[in-house]
Amino acid sequence: MAETVNVAYDTRDPASQVLLNYAKKHPDNDDSITTDGGNPVGVREASLTVGYHGPILLQDTVLIDELTHFSRERIPERVVHAKGGAAFGYFEVTHDITQYSAASVFSEIGKKTPIAVRFSQVAGERGYADTYRDLRGFAIKFYTEDGIWDLVGNNSPIFFVNDAINFPMFIHALKRNPVTNIRPDYDAFWDFVSLRPESTHQTLQLFTDRGIPASYRKMHGYGANTFSLINAEGKFFYCKFHYRSDQPIENLSQAEADRLAGVQSDYYIRDLYDAIQNGDYPSWSFYIQVMTPEQAAKNPYDPFDNSKVWLHGDYPLIPVGRFVLNKNPTNYFAEVEQLAFDVSHVIPGIDFSPDRMLQGRIFNYGDTHRYRLGINSTQLPVNAPFQIHNYNRDGHSTLVSQGGAPNYFPNSFNGPKKDKRAKALFPRVPLVGTTDRIDNGLIDNYSQARLLWTRVIKEDERNRTIENILNWLKQTNSVIAERAIENLFEKVDAQLGARLREGLKTQSNLPTHVLL
Template identity: 50%
Template sequence: MSKGDAAANQLIDFKNKQKNPTTTLRSWGSPTVYKDATLSVGPDGLLLLQDNDYFDEMTHFARERIPERVVHAKGAGAFGFFEVTNDITQYTAAKVFSKIGKRTPVAVRFSQVADEAGSADTIRDVRGFAIKYYTEDGVWDFVGCNTPVFFIRDPILFPSLNHATKRNPVSHVKDANAFWDFMSLRPETAHQLMYVFGDRGIPASYRNMNGHGAHAFKFVNSDGNPIYCKFHYKTDLGVKNLDPNAAQQIAGSDPDFLLRDLYNAIADGNYPSWTMYIQVMPFADVPYLSFNPFDATKVWPQSDYPYIEVGKLILNQNPSSYFNEVEQIAFAPSNFVPGIEPSPDTLLQGRLFIYGDTQRYRLGSNFNQLPVNAPFREQTPTNYLRDGANSIKNQGGAPNYHPNSFKGPEVDSRALKLQPKVNVSGDVYRYDSGNEDNYSQAGILYRNVFDDGARKRFVNNVANHCSKAAIFIQDRVVLMFSNVDSDLGSQLQSELIKRRNNVSSSLIK
């Protein structure tokens, strides 16, 4: 244990700050009489039903865990602020961006996506990058990842994507057949797989990875004029990643490596920071593009839509309670503020519903009243929602119906102005987007962004993982990546055959 390791020294630091021990109280506030023994008839006798200390302790213990997030189960959290450094009010009337120098409190959660809460931090996976902005107009949740694209376009595939990446329901182990079977049957995953099995698949720390919103969103300015946008956060410390062998060793020796790193950095005053950028796209551009700008498997070319600096995200405070402030923090892409709206992105449209519904299952119908989720502007909500589990602020005698004659809350005229009419038309049908352009941008990433070393590492990473799948699935994976780039397909096939021959040789011996 290093002397400066704040995470390891947390209890020692707490002790040093305490002058005297506090009194142990029961959950209902009365002093505990004795903490280390149950109430029994004799030293080896029966326990008594009247031992409320025991029942209070045990019934609470049995309920300590709320349901684990179905994805993003393990994560690290921190608090800080966002400061505007560049004027973007021509694009949006969101108060968080209203003037240069403006600071807004934020909470951030970084996470893994596929594995459970007890998994090692250094597995190969996408990483979540979620920010809760406590703005004057309420909470705005940015819910992104460390990659600028996602696996799928249609939200109905979310359950299958996650089932394929999680544990086999019979064997309860990770299944390479399921993983690569799904990915190769839905080749829109190719672009995201380039990132996951490339160098960025194992970040060296949460402080050294970028954050992106794969979705397109919509800005509305003070005149009610809309424009499409994308959000990006680039680490000021530079992107750093782990070698797979080093990651495997760390997984065995320190499975909480990334969580510990973030906590210690902030505790030591080495505050991580990111520069926020946006890309903007006029509505008039959309009909003339060679790609679908609302496709979450695509990026917007920076040559056409350059990054525009917006501000700084700085984390300078660790959570005081992991459970209260990280486990119970609830992000939902549907938490918008006036001046920011969703786009027609199909995947985003699906997320607008399911995230809030998931949080209601995990935390109860009043999850937005929990302190870490509540808007700083107004801890007491002013609406017509009442009661339900964990209702903290039930709004006293205010009317619980609308319209009413008793001065209940009314619609904000400014917010109404910043939600302009949108014209939509089309035939109602189930449109399978699987055969759209799945390969062109993945090919550009492989040929023009990856260098020779990165290309070689990518092939090796895919081959190591895919070699555990059935041969017919391996062949389909080779075909998918051959469509990304013919040389990539050839290299991958060669590596997979090499691994098959090595297995055959070991069996003969």
């Protein structure tokens, strides 16, 4: 068997090396093939027929077992973040932040917590090329003694919309055109963002160099939403989470990204896998920003608006720890495709905020996995906490039955009890207001984008950003293109708007059809 593997696979390929290692460990592997029911299979290469030319018999349980599993071996892909890669490792506390949070994961310097991290593309399907211009998902699952903490974010500290009710509409604008089935649908993208001014900051950032990272390892990550922390005295703070790459930040030019999309569409996934397989373990330093409720009430911009950043001059980064990825998945489907993150999974000492996008995500992520993986997705090994003690039972694909423990509460038979620590660390937030539907995307959507353009981005990157914007703007019609310039970029900087208009005239291949 080992000789056959050596011939069939390139030994320079780390993925092939996995098979070689298996062959070395099992040189005389003679375990019997079985059906899914564990029944041994005597002949695997032929169906059960009536003679040589006879029809196949329905009683061929080996064939039926094979075909029924084959037609069901794909589960619904994620609506967003469909394609990605993952790895495993640990989070280590390096600084004391117990004054802000009593979460067990931060309890002492030197403490290590197992983690899983999934990186992803946002817009496309599983066949999507890694190097397309897009946001990248950056989600961390902490396996803590208090259960799972899922910190789900992106490689950007902001987002296009700031109310969850607008999220499905934005994603629809990124998907394939319902008539042509072609993506990207440039008309839909520019139409949507030009009509939602809160998208200005993220839209501008998307077309800077950071719109196409060189790899998952060489980009920063952000929790993006505003969360809250609660310390042992019950005092709470609002916070933002940051994970800054310990590797040098690198980005790809549009030309190089296009080349790689045709040559190696799984470029990021291979880069991450190969680095870990070769012992080059990527790491990130973990930080928080902290804002008191009193500061939040007086802050000049909405601290719960995820189209805006918290300025570091006002709320500096506070070091917490670092995380390291040192183990690759052993099976992609089991440990990556079934890896499910749920924003509602928080542990005592960490909680939510009035962030509208976060509020929607608290429901939507778990609901997605109930659809994709079933009601018991948290019982799958890659998603499972160290222990489950509750009163939920049964359902599709039950793996943990909890034996004869009572399935009702309250009870007299030593069933799971209410946790005093969780109760003490629950934030008591005073809420006052009148119910209404108030559009929060209409206030100050340009000042932070202006800071990005005028103070952060240097002239050479500005030139590349303009060229990147033009590459997409010229694909839409003249009405939408002009609206995008007028509603977004011109309000960030008048010269930026002028340069884009001039660029469209120079390139002269802009479609002239108009909207009806």
